[in-house]
Amino acid sequence: MNKLIKSLPLIAVFFATSALAEGDLSRADPKEIIIEMGTEQGVMYFKPEHIELQTGTAYKIVLRNMDDEKHEFAGPELVGKVYSRKVEVTSLDGKMIAEVKGTVSEIEVGPMRQVEWYIVPIQTGNNIPIICDIDDHNDRGMNGTITIK
Numbered sequence: 623m624n625k626l627i628k629s630l631p632l633i634a635v636f637f638a639t640s641a642l643a644e645g646d647l648s649r650a651d652p653k654e655i656i657i658e659m660g661t662e663q664g665v666m667y668f669k670p671e672h673i674e675l676q677t678g679t680a681y682k683i684v685l686r687n688m689d690d691e692k693h694e695f696a697g698p699e700l701v702g703k704v705y706s707r708k709v710e711v712t713s714l715d716g717k718m719i720a721e722v723k724g725t726v727s728e729i730e731v732g733p734m735r736q737v738e739w740y741i742v743p744i745q746t747g748n749n750i751p752i753i754c755d756i757d758d759h760n761d762r763g764m765n766g767t768i769t770i771k
């Protein structure tokens with residue numbers, strides 16, 4: 623009995639270590655979700671305007687600006703609910719220009735450009751608002767929601 627109790631912490635360490643190796647989300651292959659930003663007949667949009675994510679799953683959110691003006695992807699409420707792995711800026715032929723690491727609350731994307739945002743949602747939330755905070759873009763329809771399950 624005494625022997626078993628003494629060996630328990632060792633067993634726990636073993637399981638914790640193996641679980642960590644399998645669930646290393648900083649290296650996981652992310653699921654790709656493309657969000658287009660643009661204007662259609664005067665109405666501005668995020669397409670799709672709603673996405674659903676799962677906690678503990680790695681995502682690559684591709685923010686693609688289809689417009690000839692800059693747009694922004696801002697979600698102050700989203701910040702605390704996702705772990706930002708990195709933001710990657712690439713040239714049009716896919717070569718890396720910059721990789722930014724750390725917490726992200728908004729991303730501005732230049733005309734006809736795209737940015738890849740690598741995240742892992744860590745907290746659930748229903749219809750978390752996302753907006754473009756540039757000029758009157760939010761009023762013109764550039765907003766959406768994200769649900770994390």
Ligand SMILES: [Cu+2]
Nearest residue numbers: 693694754759
């Ligand atoms: Cu905008």
